[in-house]
Amino acid sequence: MVLVTAPLIGFSGEIIWPIGQILLPVKIGDAEHSTSTWMNFVVVRSPSLYNEIIGRPGVRKIQAVPSTAHRMLKFPVLGGILTLRKQTIAIGSTLIEEGWRALCGLLRRNLDIFALKLEDMTGFSRHIAEHRLNVREGCSLVRQKKRSQAPKRNKAIQEEVEKLVDAGLMKEVHYHS
Template sequence: MVRQAIALSPAPVENLKVAINPEYPEQSIMIGENLSTKGKKAICEVLEANMDVFAWKPTDMTGVPRALAEHKMGIKENTLPVRQKKQGQAPEKSKFIMEKVQKLVEAGIMREVTYHSWISNPVLVKKHDRDWRMCVDFTYLNKACPKDCYPLPEINWKIESLCGYPI
């Protein structure tokens, strides 16, 4: 008698979008639909009580001392800096990039540098809601850095290790 294994794919997890801060209704969090009403309410209450720890706009992210937040990259010896050639963007993408960069400069997160040793291009990636996310192509910089002997654990492993525990 031959037994066939039937692979069942898990049902897709539905998420509930919740706007926590009434001043920024377009910024929302996702809560799993499979939570009980009591669980959803508890999560929302915790988030609302701690709204001050979230950065709602780029200027909210300042205030961390540079010595605490600044990171020095370990670059392999004898590695020459790579200056990527500027990639052209469509006018609407270029405008979006300039607006994002300007916000980060005004917030003090980025600053203008006159003589750069490494240059990387911005890259626009479509988000699930059809909006754009600005990223930076650090391919060559990553290649110049030594591999980490003790990398951070996979975030999925950390989240799965919390399964079965209450909020």
């Protein structure tokens, strides 16, 4: 990991200081059609709905053509062109007033690419975008203590998870040790 000296500025103006930057191999696509490249990732210690965000350098690196009007990203793979359909799942709720105004403006300008509710997320195939843990054979798993939440927050978390499971966007997976 390489040291990063510049902060990241969030949508609501919050400042996040990166822990570092790391170059990692990335494979995008499914089992039959994919492309691979090395991409830089900025490592932060911050709660987020997203594990990673591919920026313009990454889009250029895989020679992708994004279309906000069609909510998709197309890029060349061996044997043809692969199409990923873009969909957003949730928006943070901790924005200050100025952040809300900026977010509302962004949403109004890009109504065609955001889903307002889970039912609006159609055409999503797990085979295109499915996250898996890349665990090396023979390595022992690291077990962490379950983090507890306040009862009210725990109930809200459980309700959101149930919505995602019911919509088929998330499923429980058991890893054997």
